[in-house]
Amino acid sequence: MLSRTSISRSCTKALQRHCVCRRTQIRNLAAAASGSFQYETGEEAGVKYASRDLPGPTTTLTVVAKAGTRYQAQPGFSDALEKFAFKSTTRRSAVRMIREVELLGGDLSAYHSRENLVIRAKFLREDLAYFTELLADVISKTKYAPHELNEQVVRVMKLGQKHLLANPSHMAINSAHGLAFHRGLGTPLYPTSSTTFSKYLDSEEIYNFALSAYSKSNIAVVANGTSQSELSKWVREFFEDAYTGGRKLESPPSKYYGGEERIAHDKGNVMVIAFPGSSSFTSGSSWKPEIGVLAALLGGQSSIKWTPGFSLLAKAASEHQHAHVSTQNHGYSDAGLLAVTVTGTASHVGKASHSVVEALKKIASGDVSGEDIKKATALAKFQALETGQDINAGLEATGSGLITGGKAYQIDEIGQAIDKVGEDKVKAAAKSLLDTKATVSTVGDLFALPYAEDIGLKI
Amino acid sequence: MSQPSLAPFIRSRPWLKRWMVPFANWYASAQGYRKLGLRADDLIPEENDTVQLALKRLPPKEAYDRVFRLRRAFQASLSHQLLPPEEHTKPEEDIAYLGPIITEIEAENQERDDLEEMFVPKRKQVAASAKKSH
Numbered sequence: 071m072l073s074r075t076s077i078s079r080s081c082t083k084a085l086q087r088h089c090v091c092r093r094t095q096i097r098n099l100a101a102a103a104s105g106s107f108q109y110e111t112g113e114e115a116g117v118k119y120a121s122r123d124l125p126g127p128t129t130t131l132t133v134v135a136k137a138g139t140r141y142q143a144q145p146g147f148s149d150a151l152e153k154f155a156f157k158s159t160t161r162r163s164a165v166r167m168i169r170e171v172e173l174l175g176g177d178l179s180a181y182h183s184r185e186n187l188v189i190r191a192k193f194l195r196e197d198l199a200y201f202t203e204l205l206a207d208v209i210s211k212t213k214y215a216p217h218e219l220n221e222q223v224v225r226v227m228k229l230g231q232k233h234l235l236a237n238p239s240h241m242a243i244n245s246a247h248g249l250a251f252h253r254g255l256g257t258p259l260y261p262t263s264s265t266t267f268s269k270y271l272d273s274e275e276i277y278n279f280a281l282s283a284y285s286k287s288n289i290a291v292v293a294n295g296t297s298q299s300e301l302s303k304w305v306r307e308f309f310e311d312a313y314t315g316g317r318k319l320e321s322p323p324s325k326y327y328g329g330e331e332r333i334a335h336d337k338g339n340v341m342v343i344a345f346p347g348s349s350s351f352t353s354g355s356s357w358k359p360e361i362g363v364l365a366a367l368l369g370g371q372s373s374i375k376w377t378p379g380f381s382l383l384a385k386a387a388s389e390h391q392h393a394h395v396s397t398q399n400h401g402y403s404d405a406g407l408l409a410v411t412v413t414g415t416a417s418h419v420g421k422a423s424h425s426v427v428e429a430l431k432k433i434a435s436g437d438v439s440g441e442d443i444k445k446a447t448a449l450a451k452f453q454a455l456e457t458g459q460d461i462n463a464g465l466e467a468t469g470s471g472l473i474t475g476g477k478a479y480q481i482d483e484i485g486q487a488i489d490k491v492g493e494d495k496v497k498a499a500a501k502s503l504l505d506t507k508a509t510v511s512t513v514g515d516l517f518a519l520p521y522a523e524d525i526g527l528k529i
Numbered sequence: 530m531s532q533p534s535l536a537p538f539i540r541s542r543p544w545l546k547r548w549m550v551p552f553a554n555w556y557a558s559a560q561g562y563r564k565l566g567l568r569a570d571d572l573i574p575e576e577n578d579t580v581q582l583a584l585k586r587l588p589p590k591e592a593y594d595r596v597f598r599l600r601r602a603f604q605a606s607l608s609h610q611l612l613p614p615e616e617h618t619k620p621e622e623d624i625a626y627l628g629p630i631i632t633e634i635e636a637e638n639q640e641r642d643d644l645e646e647m648f649v650p651k652r653k654q655v656a657a658s659a660k661k662s663h
Contacts, residue, residue: 163637169644217586 108482109468110298114306116314118472119291121301129295130192130461133205134469137283138185139257140402141319146227146267147279148182149260153223154276155180155189159211164218167204174200184247184255185402186470187283190462198296199304205291206308209284216273224271227260234260238338238513239413245511246342247400249329250407254321282316290472292465324405328507330522330529339416339514341423343527345503347408350401351454351484352471359488360495361399361408362454364503367438367446367496368410368429370395380445382432383410386425390414393422403474408503416518427526433500443493451488458484504528554620563618564611565602570627571595579638583630591626 109120142148156178157164171178176193189208191201234240241262248256261267282288291309293301326346348361369381371394378384387395393414400407412422432438457463508529510522522529539545557563562572573580584592605612650658 163640165637165641165644169647173649216588220585 112302114302115310116286117309119305120468121293121296121298123297124295126295128192129195131201131293132188132190132465133289133291135187135283135289136473137187138183139259140185140254140321143279144270145261146271149227150223150276152180152182152187153226154212155208157218158213159207161207186466188466202304203308210312214273214277219273230260238335238340242340242342242511242513245331246344246509249331250326250509251324252327255324255402281313282319285313285316290469292469294461328509330510332512332516334516335513339419341412341419342409342511343426344407344409344509347399347406349404349406352467353403360491360499362450363446363491363496364499365397365399366449368397370397380442382429387422390418390422393418395422416515420520423525430500430504434504436497443496451485454484565605566612566616566618567598567602568623570625571598579634582634583627586630
């Protein structure tokens with residue numbers, strides 16, 4: 071039983087350790103950062119880590135595991151594993167963990183994407199030891215109790231499902247990925263119907279998935295705002311007894327299929343027109359910077375107010391006021407999806423989708439000025455560099471790059487590579503997109519929204 | 530479950546345990562619930578939130594077996610009969626399947642109450658007292 075004094079004593083001990091830590095690493099806000107935006111990588115106790123010492127009073131520490139929906143054993147497992155983060159461990163209960171973090175001051179979160187599971191903690195610099203121990207406990211000592219699964223995790227998963235069902239954009243992107251990649255990358259990020267996961271969820275099975283997902287060869291520790299020596303010391307101490315030797319999580323190489331899907335929905339109209347894109351920068355050789363430039367050239371959203379901007383789709387969609395167009399390349403480790411999303415009222419979405427295909431044909435035939443391509447190159451470079459600077463995206467990309475043995479997200483190299491993209495590469499990319507089978511997902515008022523054949527795409 | 534008990538006191542003293550355990554075993558058999566096919570944990574009063582939650586946490590097989598034992602015992606009680614000797618609960622089957630879950634729930638509630646009442650000194654005070662003690 072915990073008495074008042076014993077709790078305050080153990081908190082005192084934890085706080086004392088930070089005070090010791092603090093004496094050895096005293097920084098004030100005005101001190102210059104030791105490094106640039108480049109990551110310093112290393113390996114301790116079998117676990118790869120990377121850090122960059124950005125100035126500021128806080129540190130962001132993440133554990134990235136290659137356990138996204140692509141690698142999950144059964145439906146809903148990635149989501150369940152994410153929601154089991156910060157539940158009871160063998161060392162402390164969930165309530166106590168949250169109270170301790172509240173007392174120290176910090177922010178805990180976990181999320182999963184199609185390829186990665188990310189557990190993140192943000193805290194003050196001097197608490198690095200405590201939070202490294204906390205994250206190490208989360209990945210190696212969580213109990214995965216059946217009653218926690220039934221009372222807490224499943225409830226939250228079902229609420230998340232309802233949230234997804236009410237969101238046509240999410241449904242359209244999920245559907246586009248499913249059409250494009252079938253299994254693997256095509257697995258929906260969150261299951262859309264409750265029976266799809268509840269029959270597979272079992273705390274024993276989730277524990278087995280965690281043994282593989284959180285094994286030392288499958289995780290990376292990435293930190294922003296702390297020095298490499300500090301991080302390596304605590305990683306060596308706390309990640310020593312992480313899981314080893316779980317069954318390796320594997321997924322066959324992605325293959326692009328394509329197709330069309332139409333889903334009726336009351337609360338909005340979305341059309342996603344997608345093509346095989348480029349994998350992400352950290353994947354190595356299969357990264358195609360011309361796809362990023364093509365995405366910026368198609369565009370749709372201006373970064374400058376009160377003007378539609380230079381991008382072709384923005385100019386075309388300015389006639390259809392109630393349609394909102396945006397283009398993005400979703401890059402993964404071995405494939406990508408270049409997706410144009412059109413949302414708005416049904417009639418305007420239908421009309422705007424015609425202009426998407428026309429814009430692509432224009433680029434492929436060379437009917438676009440060199441100045442526009444220069445602008446697109448500059449915008450693509452800016453977006454890539456800003457992504458690297460942005461803490462969240464950089465952390466996940468670096469972590470997944472480290473696990474697959476590729477590179478960390480090093481900003482300098484990415485900028486140079488995008489600069490080298492020329493006009494003919496962009497035109498060739500557009501031509502190859504039009505030749506492949508497209509992926510079209512339509513969600514909303516199906517009576518008013520056109521088919522892929524109607525807008526001139528090959529399915 | 531949260532009533533005061535001498536059991537831990539007795540179990541930790543081997544000389545006392547040697548004397549008390551045979552008597553306790555005889556008493557449990559003499560109570561007669563085993564002749565109705567019940568286990569001791571079937572008799573725990575369930576009209577409170579803690580035990581209700583513990584019952585929800587039972588594994589499905591245990592829950593099903595518990596319901597079967599309760600229905601069989603109730604029927605035997607209605608007909609004013611004891612079960613035939615082969616259906617009596619054997620002492621080695623009379624395990625505590627619900628008690629540990631109840632203890633766990635009570636510990637969780639107690640921990641929550643303790644955390645509510647905790648006193649937290651500020652960091653500077655803690656650092657000052659640490660310096661003093663060093």
